[in-house]
Amino acid sequence: MSNRFDSKEVFKERFKLEVSEMYGRNFEETSSIERYQVLGHMIRDYVGINWRETKNAIKKKETKQLYYFSMEFLMGRLFTNNLMNLGLYDVVKEGLEDLGMDINEMEEMESDAGLGNGGLGRLAACFMDSLASLNLAGHGNCIRYRYGLFKQKIENKRQVELPDCWLKYGNVWEVWKPQHSVEVKFGGSVDLYMDHMGKFHTNHNPDFVVRAVPYDEPIVGYHTKTTNTLRLWDAEIDEASVNSGQLNKYLNDVMAITANVYPDDSTAEGKKLRLKQEYFFVCAGIDQIIRSHLQVYPTLDNLPEKVAIQLNDTHPVLVIPELMRVLMDDYNYEWDDAWRIVTGTVAYTNHTVMAEALEKWPQDTVRSLLPRINMIIEEINRRFQFEVDHKGLLHIWNNVAIIKEGQVHMAHLAIVGSHSVNGVAKLHSQILVDDVMKEFAVLYPERFNNKTNGITHRRWLLYSNPQLTSLLEDTIGDSFKTNPEDLEKLMDYVDDPIIQNRFMEVKHQRKQILADYVKKTLDIDVDVNSIFDCQAKRLHAYKRQLLNIFCVMHLYFRMKSEPNFRIYPRTFFFSAKAAPSYELAKEIIKLINFVAEKVNNDPETNSFLKVVFIPNYSVSVAEILLNAADVSEQISTAGKEASGTGNMKYMMNGALTLGTLDGANVEIVERVGQENAQIFGLHVEDINELKHQNSYNVWDFYNSNYNVRRIVDSLANGTWSSNHDEFRLIYNDLMLRNDEFFVLADFDSYVYAQSQVEQRYRDRGRWARTMLINIAKSGYFSSDRTIKEYADEIWHLTPISFED
Numbered sequence: 088m089s090n091r092f093d094s095k096e097v098f099k100e101r102f103k104l105e106v107s108e109m110y111g112r113n114f115e116e117t118s119s120i121e122r123y124q125v126l127g128h129m130i131r132d133y134v135g136i137n138w139r140e141t142k143n144a145i146k147k148k149e150t151k152q153l154y155y156f157s158m159e160f161l162m163g164r165l166f167t168n169n170l171m172n173l174g175l176y177d178v179v180k181e182g183l184e185d186l187g188m189d190i191n192e193m194e195e196m197e198s199d200a201g202l203g204n205g206g207l208g209r210l211a212a213c214f215m216d217s218l219a220s221l222n223l224a225g226h227g228n229c230i231r232y233r234y235g236l237f238k239q240k241i242e243n244k245r246q247v248e249l250p251d252c253w254l255k256y257g258n259v260w261e262v263w264k265p266q267h268s269v270e271v272k273f274g275g276s277v278d279l280y281m282d283h284m285g286k287f288h289t290n291h292n293p294d295f296v297v298r299a300v301p302y303d304e305p306i307v308g309y310h311t312k313t314t315n316t317l318r319l320w321d322a323e324i325d326e327a328s329v330n331s332g333q334l335n336k337y338l339n340d341v342m343a344i345t346a347n348v349y350p351d352d353s354t355a356e357g358k359k360l361r362l363k364q365e366y367f368f369v370c371a372g373i374d375q376i377i378r379s380h381l382q383v384y385p386t387l388d389n390l391p392e393k394v395a396i397q398l399n400d401t402h403p404v405l406v407i408p409e410l411m412r413v414l415m416d417d418y419n420y421e422w423d424d425a426w427r428i429v430t431g432t433v434a435y436t437n438h439t440v441m442a443e444a445l446e447k448w449p450q451d452t453v454r455s456l457l458p459r460i461n462m463i464i465e466e467i468n469r470r471f472q473f474e475v476d477h478k479g480l481l482h483i484w485n486n487v488a489i490i491k492e493g494q495v496h497m498a499h500l501a502i503v504g505s506h507s508v509n510g511v512a513k514l515h516s517q518i519l520v521d522d523v524m525k526e527f528a529v530l531y532p533e534r535f536n537n538k539t540n541g542i543t544h545r546r547w548l549l550y551s552n553p554q555l556t557s558l559l560e561d562t563i564g565d566s567f568k569t570n571p572e573d574l575e576k577l578m579d580y581v582d583d584p585i586i587q588n589r590f591m592e593v594k595h596q597r598k599q600i601l602a603d604y605v606k607k608t609l610d611i612d613v614d615v616n617s618i619f620d621c622q623a624k625r626l627h628a629y630k631r632q633l634l635n636i637f638c639v640m641h642l643y644f645r646m647k648s649e650p651n652f653r654i655y656p657r658t659f660f661f662s663a664k665a666a667p668s669y670e671l672a673k674e675i676i677k678l679i680n681f682v683a684e685k686v687n688n689d690p691e692t693n694s695f696l697k698v699v700f701i702p703n704y705s706v707s708v709a710e711i712l713l714n715a716a717d718v719s720e721q722i723s724t725a726g727k728e729a730s731g732t733g734n735m736k737y738m739m740n741g742a743l744t745l746g747t748l749d750g751a752n753v754e755i756v757e758r759v760g761q762e763n764a765q766i767f768g769l770h771v772e773d774i775n776e777l778k779h780q781n782s783y784n785v786w787d788f789y790n791s792n793y794n795v796r797r798i799v800d801s802l803a804n805g806t807w808s809s810n811h812d813e814f815r816l817i818y819n820d821l822m823l824r825n826d827e828f829f830v831l832a833d834f835d836s837y838v839y840a841q842s843q844v845e846q847r848y849r850d851r852g853r854w855a856r857t858m859l860i861n862i863a864k865s866g867y868f869s870s871d872r873t874i875k876e877y878a879d880e881i882w883h884l885t886p887i888s889f890e891d
């Protein structure tokens with residue numbers, strides 16, 4: 088038990104000793120970064136015992152395990168999270184204090200692990216935390232990207248992308264496991280031959296082979312022994328495959344596989360490299376699963392009883408043909424038996440209904456890069472067509488084909504090859520069944536289900552908002568920490584003015600922390616007594632940051648032209664990264680910053696209205712931004728946001744949702760009641776109707792609505808920029824492409840909703856009550872609830888038992 092340090096004194100001794108041993112200098116002479124490195128390794132080593140015991144218990148009890156395949160894990164920092172989950176935070180904090188150090192400084196040393204774009208990657212990270220905390224054996228499988236999503240800077244009001252060198256000082260949590268490396272083969276040709284029993288075999292002669300080498304990170308559960316693994320695969324050269332003369336090209340090709348997270352989570356990237364990445368981590372992950380299964384069991388027949396694989400969106404869908412390949416080519420399974428194992432093991436989560444974001448690959452690309460996988464996909468498609476025909480449904484074939492017009496439809500492959508297909512909020516799952524996947528829902532009604540997303544209340548409440556947590560403990564006890572639905576106990580206090588005041592005081596403290604950050608990093612003064620109105624998420628047309636900034640422009644124009652019109656002081660916070668190739672999104676960022684400059688510097692209005700764009704939206708920024716919000720902007724075009732999880736983080740910290748009836752907003756309102764949210768705008772049905780009748784004309788709104796006209800005109804008349812073409816792209820997208828996301832159609836309704844928000848805020852008691860109700864009802868949105876549903880209904884997991 089030598090690496091345990093459960094008391095402050097033991098910790099201090101060990102820490103000083105390890106620092107000076109590691110660097111061969113006196114403790115006092117070492118730098119913060121050196122101390123951080125040692126501290127991180129000490130924590131990781133501390134976890135080692137539980138990690139080993141978890142693996143042993145799983146083997147011994149033959150516990151079923153989940154593997155969560157995701158191209159993205161947006162983990163953020165782990166230092167505080169790990170110490171808190173281990174219950175060691177105070178020991179370390181006080182020990183460091185005795186040594187003259189500040190734990191906050193150590194926390195700040197860690198880089199965010201930004202191995203993802205946004206919501207989808209953050210969901211995977213929240214799921215890891217809940218799995219371990221619920222004692223379920225559930226591991227992550229992903230790529231060890233050397234650079235995270237880009238770092239965003241704003242220069243000259245525009246987004247600038249810089250590399251995110253998150254590994255600059257190494258990664259204290261990971262353990263390199265070169266002994267577990269896997270060969271991954273690309274390209275070349277496949278020979279088919281028949282053996283003397285008449286059975287077909289294949290022989291793949293690849294033209295490019297890389298070695299996948301795992302780095303494992305422990306995932307520490309909350310106050311439990313359970314410690315799962317996040318496995319990140321790095322690509323290294325395969326010595327035997329290097330052709331002399333081709334060395335440089337080979338090295339580059341290997342390095343490219345793990346260089347970057349694709350900075351786009353909404354459109355299918357037509358890049359071969361992306362497909363290489365997908366196959367790379369799928370092939371490596373499957374190999375590991377098979378090997379560890381065969382260490383415990385003599386056969387793969389029982390794989391579906393002992394292993395569940397969840398596909399986070401279609402990016403890892405090659406799991407299906409890859410597992411077929413391994414079973415048939417390496418373990419001699421017949422097609423039907425292999426298919427039973429694959430479909431019994433794999434389940435798929437859909438994250439989008441936007442046609443342009445449904446992943447498709449040219450079959451030529453698949454064939455040349457993955458010849459054997461391509462053959463298997465063709466056979467899956469052939470047999471599926473036979474099944475559809477057999478059911479007398481050939482007329483729907485065009486809508487369900489896996490291979491169509493030379494393209495492989497990954498979502499179709501995912502549905503056909505798995506036993507469960509889930510959406511991520513009730514409304515979204517309904518749209519899948521009624522609309523986007525309706526033919527599949529007829530073919531396989533039993534596969535479709537809903538699992539409304541969640542967030543880990545540990546990171547997003549307990550750790551990032553200690554002020555609120557401690558007040559909640561004082562008020563309702565601490566059972567909500569392990570059972571978040573106990574937040575409901577707060578309902579007994581929502582009308583108590585003393586409690587209301589104390590919660591308002593906590594919100595004020597969080598607003599001050601955000602204001603200090605904004606002052607320090609951007610040198611902007613914000614009024615903490617103003618309404619903090621926040622929209623922080625990826626920048627995308629369907630999320631409608633444009634609607635928000637249009638309303639800001641409108642309020643500004645009104646205050647300028649109507650001396651008697653003044654709003655309750657408000658600060659609009661924006662934070663958003665745009666995909667580097669997404670020009671319209673970048674122009675919206677530019678517009679926000681142009682508006683901010685003008686509005687913030689106008690002495691006539693700037694005590695009422697401020698706009699702050701916080702650069703580099705990331706988990707660490709989210710941790711100080713969201714819990715300071717009074718208003719949570721969730722204003723996507725109805726039907727477009729699958730769920731959203733930002734909305735849940737705000738709610739749990741007491742913000743009012745200003746939103747459309749979209750994604751999980753619907754379920755938030757269902758819980759808090761219409762009177763404790765501010766809902767506006769067109770419903771999904773309205774929008775479907777407008778589209779169906781082809782009756783939306785953006786010019787009708789422009790011509791009939793003075794406020795709309797004033798805003799649209801201001802884009803091109805020098806109001807915000809002397810260059811009249813500065814916002815041409817936005818203007819054209821709205822006015823010449825007929826406003827695909829109904830920004831102008833929802834404008835009046837949004838402006839009215841904003842005025843209602845202001846009315847509510849003026850009544851402090853009522854506002855506090857609403858805030859408390861939002862917190863009280865947020866327990867449902869803990870990812871613990873989500874994971875329990877997946878575990879019971881899809882994966883059929885039972886908790887790990889450490890008993891002998």
Ligand SMILES: *Cc1c(COP(=O)(O)O)cnc(C)c1O
Pocket residue numbers: 161204205206207209623624625704705706709730731732733734736
């Ligand atoms: C929660 C989160 C998201 C998802 O936000 P949505 O509002 O649901 O789109 C994206 N990025 C980060 C860093 C997050 O923490």
